[in-house]
Amino acid sequence: MLLEKINQVNDIKNIEKEKLPELAQEIREFLIENISRTGGHLASNLGVVELTMALHLTFDLPKDKIIWDVGHQSYTHKILTGRKDGFLELRKFGGMSGFPKRAESDCDAFDTGHSSTSISAGLGYVCARDVLGEDYAVVSVIGDGALTGGMAYEALNNAAQLKTNFIIILNDNEMSISENVGGISYYLSNIRTAQPYAELKSGVEHTLNKIPVYGDKLIRGIRNTKQGIKQFLVPGMFFEEMGITYLGPVDGHNITQIMRVLRDARKVNGPVIVHAVTKKGKGFGPAERMPSRFHGAEPFDPETGLPRARKKKAAYTDVFATVMCKMAAREPKLVAVTAAMPDGTGLKRFRNMYRDRFFDVGIAEAHAVTFAAGLAAGGLKPVVAVYSSFLQRAFDQVIHDVCIQNLPVVLAVDRAGLVGSDGETHQGIFDLSYLSSIPNMCVMAPKNKWELADMLKYAIDYEGPIALRYPRGEAYDGLREFRAPIVYGKSELIYDEEGLALVAAGSMVATALAVREMLKEIGYHCTVVNARFIKPVDEEMLAYLAGDHRLVVTMEENVKNGGFGEKVLEYYNDTAADVKVLQIALPDDYIEHGNVDLLKQEACVDAASVFKKIIAQYLQ
Structure with missing residues (x-):
């Protein structure tokens, strides 16, 4: 097999030209076989096999720099830089990341995970190269969807001033950019x-x-x-008018053609865009037919493309989707906003049922939030469904455009807490801290699927900025009998004992119940409180607990700094209460990829770790 000859960077240059298509086929088979076992980003990687091969044949890594936008299409790049054995542990704890990581290889020029950053990073590399008088090529590979992000245009505007070479590859998988067909364009780009x-x-x-x-x-x-x-x-006159040379469109699956255009691109003394047309999911029928489903795939049968896993219970996202559609039938002013994630955030059904009340703004979270503020100012009730880690990109807009004006915008913060295999760039572990620091913002977290439904209804009726954060994966269905009405700023007392209290936020309520059972086995009883509101904190409940509890344990799936536990500790410090506070939270650090249960153990927020900490504190 040709792939056996690829063991380190630049080995591809030793493969005979006529055998390159055969190598491309072997790479596709390798990706399908391995990702079917581990899960991962399949469709995007199948679409850039030849493009990646052409880059590695044209440039000299690690001297030359290739920066992958988002980075979920870098699997072939990893194979060609000697990391194919790493696919056995892809996205597992301690294993190879599913994204580029500088710490993993000198050939990964820049850590990526969020969209629309590659041109900015590439431009930084170009300017650093020129200032230091060095000589290497810089290539930023950006997908068509990433060009919906405003940051990409800010970078393009800045890059247009360059007088030295900077190559930007537009990987157009025909999903959202209109197809630019024309031999004239390709002919003129060669002449130019x-x-x-x-x-x-x-x-x-x-x-x-x-x-x-x-x-x-x-x-x-x-x-x-x-x-x-x-x-x-x-067709590339938009870029040409900015002062950026446009080459293409070029067949992104024709290695010879891509290499020829890349060689031409290196001659340009300035920024140049190479427009490569690719097919997302190429070479695997199910992924070609359903690229969205195979964007971030769970383990699947490589013969049929069907998932290997058993049918799961309803996820929190599914509950959100159902309630949104039911509420839309009752509330004609309810509208939904997403940043290119109708499937991931559960808004696909809403879009199909209420198309004129659904807005997909592309990969542009900052715009999504300010757009929602405008919708609210205009009299509508917008719900912005967004992943926790992506909402970070709109922090200023939440402050400046929503909260200062006290506008009734609902932030449905999906994937809050640990998300697992996607790693540092996707863990939603900061939202409680950054959202609860903003005046006028209300922040809630449900303990189970029924409370999510109740909180979403409450949020839609709420007359101000409000965020509802919920985790990835199956919705907890315990504690169904505890369903007190949602009252602003009020927590829920689940079990009431003396001496020790567990005050848990959102997903940590289930962990608190497990800890309670472990304590009961050794003769300790404890109170369990479902916080419900992270902001405002239920001070009345905290005052009640101070009466007959000498230890209050706060539990949250968020970093400690600025989180729920710090707010509880601040209250008790301010009131000089004779209460000891034990904060259970994630470390103030970035958490790598891996199974969520394993990550919780490593971060010491699982039930066994919490139990040990309580015993150490409670028996002192």
């Missing part, structure tokens, strides 16, 4: 970068400049005529 043409252009302008008075006018006339022709014929 060919050396004879460049020399002729320079020579003509030099000669005309010598003509007194009329020389400048002739040059301007020629330029205007050329721009008019290009405007009519070249």
Whole structure:
């Protein structure tokens, strides 16, 4: 097998040209086989096999720098840089990341995980190279969806000023950018970068400049005529008008063609965009037909594409989806906003039922939040469904556009807490801290699926900014009998004992129950409180607990710094209560990829770890 010859970076350059298509096929088979076992991002990686091979054949890694936008399409890059054995432990704790990581390889130029960052990072590399007088190529690979993010355009605007080479590859998988078909465009892009043409252009302008008075006018006339022709014929004129050379479209699955365009791109003294048209999921029928389903795939049968896992219980996202549709039938002003995640956030059904009340703004979380503020100011009731780690990208907008104006925007914060295999860039472990620091913001967390439903209804009726955070995965269905009405700022007393109290937020309520059972086995009884509201904290409940509890244990799936536990501790310090507080929270650090249960054990927020900490504190 050819793939056996790929054991370190640049080994691909030793493969005969005529055998490259065979290697591409082996890489696809390798990806399908391995991701079917471990899960991971399949469709996006199948779509860039030839493009990645062409990059590695054209450039010299690690000297040259390739920056992958988002990074979930970097699997072939990892294979070609000697990491194919790492796929046995892909996205597992201690194993290889599903995203580029500088700590993992010198060939990973920049850590990525969120969208629309590659051009900014690449431009930084280019400027660093030029300031230091170094000589290497910089290539940013950005997907079409990532160009819906405003940050990409900020970077393009800045990059247009460059006078040195910077290559940007637009990986267009035909999912959201209109297909630009045309041999004329490809022909003109070759002519525009060919050396004879460049020399002729320079020579003509030099000669005309010598003509007194009329020389400048002739040059301007020629330029205007050329721009008019290009405007009519070249699909990349948007970039050209910014001052960025456009090459393409090029077949992203034709290695020879891509390499030829990349060689041309290296000749450009300035920023250049190479438009490569690819097929997401290429080579695997189910992924080609259903690219969204195989974007982040669970383990599956490689023959049929069907999931291996048993049918799971309803997830929190499913509960959110159901309630949103039911509430929309009752409330005509309810609208939903997503940043390119209708499937992931559960809004697909809402979109199908209420298309005129559904807004997908693309990968643009900052815009989504301010857009929702405008919707609210205009009299609607917007719900912005967004992953916790992606909401971080709109922190300023939450403050400036929603909370200062005290607008009734609902933030449905999905994937809050540990999410597992996607690692540091996707763990939703900061939202309680950053959201509860904002004046006018109300923050809630449900203990189970019924409380999520009740809280969403409450949030939709609430007349101000409010965030509802819930975790990834199966919705907890215990404690169904505890369903007190949602009252602003009020927690829920589940079990009432003396001496020790567990005050848990959201997903940690189930952990608190497990801890309670462990304590009962050794003769200790404890109170269990479902916090419900992280902001405002239920001070009345805290005052009650101070009466006959000498230890209050706060429990949250969020970092300790600025979290729920610190607010409880601050209250008791301010009131000089004779209560000891034990804060159970995630460490103030970035948490790597891995199974969620294992990560909880490593972070000491699982039931066994909490039990041990309580015994150590309670028996002192």
